[in-house]
Amino acid sequence: MPPRAPLAMPEQDFARAPFITQPALARRHPLWRFAVFVPALLATALMLWGLHGLFASSGMTWLEYVLLALIGATFVWVTLAVSTALVGLAGRFDRPETLPAGQPISVALLVPIYNEVPWDVFGNAAAMLKDLARQNGGHDYTLFVLSDTQDADIAHQEWRAFVALRDTAPDGMHLHYRRRSRNTDKKVGNLVEWITGWGAAYEAMVVLDADSLMTGRAIARLSTELAADPQAGLIQSFPQLIGADTVFARMQQFSNVAYGWLLAEGLAHWSRDEGNYWGHNAIIRTQAFASAAGLPHLRGILGGDDLILSHDFVEASLLRRAGWRVRFLPRVSGSFEETPGTLIDYVLRDQRWCRGNLQHLRLLTTRGLHPVSRFHLFQGAAAYLMSPAWFVLLVFWTLLGRDADTNVITYFNEANPLFPNWPPAMTHLDSAIFLLVMYAMLLTPKLTSAAIIGTNRKAVRLFGGRRAFGSAVLFEVALSVAYAPIMMIQQTRAVLRSLLGRNSGWVPQQRNAQAYPLRVLVKFHLVETVTGFLLLAGLMAGLVSWWLLPIMASLVLAVPLSALSAVNLKTLAPALLRLDSPLTLREPSILASARAARAELRIQIAPPNIVAE
Numbered sequence: 366m367p368p369r370a371p372l373a374m375p376e377q378d379f380a381r382a383p384f385i386t387q388p389a390l391a392r393r394h395p396l397w398r399f400a401v402f403v404p405a406l407l408a409t410a411l412m413l414w415g416l417h418g419l420f421a422s423s424g425m426t427w428l429e430y431v432l433l434a435l436i437g438a439t440f441v442w443v444t445l446a447v448s449t450a451l452v453g454l455a456g457r458f459d460r461p462e463t464l465p466a467g468q469p470i471s472v473a474l475l476v477p478i479y480n481e482v483p484w485d486v487f488g489n490a491a492a493m494l495k496d497l498a499r500q501n502g503g504h505d506y507t508l509f510v511l512s513d514t515q516d517a518d519i520a521h522q523e524w525r526a527f528v529a530l531r532d533t534a535p536d537g538m539h540l541h542y543r544r545r546s547r548n549t550d551k552k553v554g555n556l557v558e559w560i561t562g563w564g565a566a567y568e569a570m571v572v573l574d575a576d577s578l579m580t581g582r583a584i585a586r587l588s589t590e591l592a593a594d595p596q597a598g599l600i601q602s603f604p605q606l607i608g609a610d611t612v613f614a615r616m617q618q619f620s621n622v623a624y625g626w627l628l629a630e631g632l633a634h635w636s637r638d639e640g641n642y643w644g645h646n647a648i649i650r651t652q653a654f655a656s657a658a659g660l661p662h663l664r665g666i667l668g669g670d671d672l673i674l675s676h677d678f679v680e681a682s683l684l685r686r687a688g689w690r691v692r693f694l695p696r697v698s699g700s701f702e703e704t705p706g707t708l709i710d711y712v713l714r715d716q717r718w719c720r721g722n723l724q725h726l727r728l729l730t731t732r733g734l735h736p737v738s739r740f741h742l743f744q745g746a747a748a749y750l751m752s753p754a755w756f757v758l759l760v761f762w763t764l765l766g767r768d769a770d771t772n773v774i775t776y777f778n779e780a781n782p783l784f785p786n787w788p789p790a791m792t793h794l795d796s797a798i799f800l801l802v803m804y805a806m807l808l809t810p811k812l813t814s815a816a817i818i819g820t821n822r823k824a825v826r827l828f829g830g831r832r833a834f835g836s837a838v839l840f841e842v843a844l845s846v847a848y849a850p851i852m853m854i855q856q857t858r859a860v861l862r863s864l865l866g867r868n869s870g871w872v873p874q875q876r877n878a879q880a881y882p883l884r885v886l887v888k889f890h891l892v893e894t895v896t897g898f899l900l901l902a903g904l905m906a907g908l909v910s911w912w913l914l915p916i917m918a919s920l921v922l923a924v925p926l927s928a929l930s931a932v933n934l935k936t937l938a939p940a941l942l943r944l945d946s947p948l949t950l951r952e953p954s955i956l957a958s959a960r961a962a963r964a965e966l967r968i969q970i971a972p973p974n975i976v977a978e
Contacts, residue, residue: 366541367507370566372651374557376661377683382733383657387596387688390638397635398737400452405444413437432761435754442751443807446628450810453631454817467592469503472648473567474584477555478523479513479548481575482877484970486510487526488963489578490540491533492955495962496581498535504588507539507567511555513548520544525970553660553676564651574645578607580699580955587648587697598653598689599681602700603629604646607948607956611706613930615944616844618704619837622946623828624814629695639685639737640693644677646700650689654680657687663727675721678745679728682738686731701953708848708930709881709889712855719749719859752856759853759916763900763909808842827947829940836941847926850919854893880931883924890923897921 377383413433420429474493478486490508497506510527514520527542534540545555556572564570569591571584583602590600603626609618633640658680663671673679681691705711725742734742815838818824819831828834881889897920903909904917919926934943943949 366509366543367539367563367566370563372560372564372655374560374564374655374659376659377657379661379728379731383687385688390596390688390690397452397456397637400455401445401448401631401635405441405448408444409437409441412440432758435758435761438747439751439754439758442747446807447809449631449635450627450813451631452634453627453629454813456630456634464590464593466589467595469505470568470588470592471505471507471566472584472588473559473563473570473651474506474508474573475511475556475559475570476509476573476575476577477511477513477552478575479552480516480519481514483519483522483526484963484966486575487523487530488961488966489576489959491530491962491966492959493579493581493584494530494534494538494540495958496955497584498538498581500581500585502585502589504585504592506584507541509559509563510540510542511559512542512544513551513555514544515548522970526966529966529969550672553672557659560651560655564655567651569648570651570654571648572645574702576703577604577645578701578955578959579646580953583697583699584648586699587694590692590694591648591650594690594692596688596690597650597692598657598684598687599640599642599647599649600692600694601640601642601647602697603693603695604643604700604702605948606704607701607953608703609706609949610933610935611930612844612932612934613708613711613848614704614706615934615949616841616848617711618948619841619944619946620811620845621704622948623818623834623838623841624811626695627814627817628810629693633693633695636693636737638690638692639735639741640681640691641741642677642681642684642691646702653684653687653689657689658683663724671724673721673724673728675718675724675745678722678725678742682728682731682734682742685735685738686733699953699955701956706877706931707879707881708851708927709885712852712859712889715852715856716859716862719856720863722746722749723860723863749856749860752853753860755853756857759913763903763913804846811838811842827950829945829950833941833945837944837946840942841944846915847919847922848930850916851890851893851923851926854896854920858892880928883928886924886927890927893920893923897923 413436416433416436420433476486476490487510490510494506494508510523512520512523514523523542523544527540531540543559545558548555550557560570569588571579571587573579579602587600587602591597594600605625606614606618606621609615660673660676660679660683663673685691705714722745725746728742729739815834818828819834825831825834828837887894897917900909900913900917901921904911904914909917932938935949
């Protein structure tokens with residue numbers, strides 16, 4: 366490590382707003398926010414008004430009010446996604462903000478790792494340093510690999526990889542490595558120890574994940590933007606997914622590349638200076654972060670202290686609270702990350718995120734937060750709470766049956782007047798129409814993005830032509846619909862585990878997609894499978910409406926669908942079903958460089974049995 370340069374990072378007081386010394390930020394285009402929230406709230410209110418009139422014809426009960434609340438809570442997030450996509454569409458022609466050039470700055474590239482594959486981490490680092498050496502932005506870069514690894518064998522391999530990379534690093538590129546013997550406070554503590562030990566020597570830091578990969582041009586662009594904007598505390602890029610070969614990974618990658626850009630444009634336009642932070646591939650002003658984003662432990666509900674797990678959303682909120690701009694630049698190309706290769710790997714990562722995002726509900730009362738920052742915190746929690754809401758709605762619709770004779774709730778109503786007396790108009794047909802409306806709204810952002818690409822010759826050519834792109838869109842939509850009920854059950858379980866205080870532990874993400882044995886698949890998806898067969902039994906007995914058939918089929922087939930998620934599309938699927946995108950048809954040069962560096966380091970430092978595989 367270089368000589369120490371300590372920087373104070375005090376814990377923030379959530380009960381008292383700080384005194385802001387930054388110049389006040391001007392209000393910027395509130396029209397975009399009206400365009401997002403007003404139509405979404407109006408559409409939800411109109412739908413609830415219509416359903417209330419339908420229910421009220423037979424008298425309202427408390428259970429019907431609960432049902433209305435659940436429908437409104439789920440529907441409003443769907444409409445917000447639609448309005449965000451439409452704002453992104455309208456803002457496509459908006460000129461990006463231009464700022465006068467600033468002076469070159471010193472930038473630390475931070476890579477926190479925990480029991481990762483060393484040659485992959487240092488291979489990515491080698492590719493980024495090599496690409497950065499070709500830039501002429503004038504900024505000074507230093508890369509730090511900050512290890513929390515507890516496995517002695519992996520730690521030894523990390524050291525060997527560091528020595529190999531240090532000896533071959535391009536001229537002018539500085540490289541350091543530090544391993545903590547005690548990984549106090551996990552990633553948060555890892556970064557805090559670097560800031561309080563060496564942060565004063567660097568004006569900015571780019572925080573990267575173990576699987577992050579950024580081109581030199583992207584890093585230089587973020588550095589230049591931060592240097593030109595003295596009020597910016599954090600600038601987030603829009604990471605695109607790379608390295609996807611399996612069904613599930615390619616589904617995520619295609620969705621990210623083909624549809625994600627439109628939602629990202631919309632988010633950037635309405636969030637403005639109150640953007641969010643996703644924990645990686647972002648540049649942060651070190652002094653601002655140290656002075657404004659020190660995180661205390663939360664007092665546990667059952668006693669003790671809780672570490673703030675999903676710290677990134679909170680850190681962005683605290684930066685904005687202190688008067689710093691938090692910006693999102695979706696048009697910065699060359700920012701990449703990997704995605705879990707199988708459904709199980711994705712769910713395991715999701716379980717870790719769930720508990721952290723639900724913590725945000727306890728932080729909504731933090732003094733001094735900007736309303737948009739509070740919305741980001743609430744949205745992070747709501748993303749998981751919607752799954753239990755959908756599950757309860759599924760139970761309601763199942764109890765509705767096919768008609769009045771099979772309506773299970775009606776049977777209860779004869780003995781218990783607290784249960785609702787459903788009006789004759791509330792039939793399975795009405796439920797089917799409502800489901801179709803919800804699916805249509807959910808698919809609107811995807812179909813809008815697909816239409817824009819499909820009608821643009823240059824854009825559609827990047828996806829392999831209209832036929833390949835059209836097939837990929839249909840295949841991705843079909844897969845998304847198939848996996849959605851399984852994710853609903855898994856996220857509902859994750860919410861319940863979090864509320865019960867059951868911690869899934871801190872384990873590294875599985876980077877290499879591997880098919881799981883049948884016994885693991887059956888055990889992992891037992892709840893979904895049992896739920897699906899219960900729906901199937903109800904359908905065969907004539908008690909469940911036919912419109913639940915797609916949901917039932919997904920749940921019954923949870924194990925085969927999970928096995929399918931690990932199938933290698935790149936090598937086994939025909940061309941029209943490979944879910945190709947510009948990132949698979951024309952692989953970024955930085956990815957090819959990283960892959961070559963990984964292979965070379967693997968030969969140098971991996972045990973002989975791994976090299977031989």
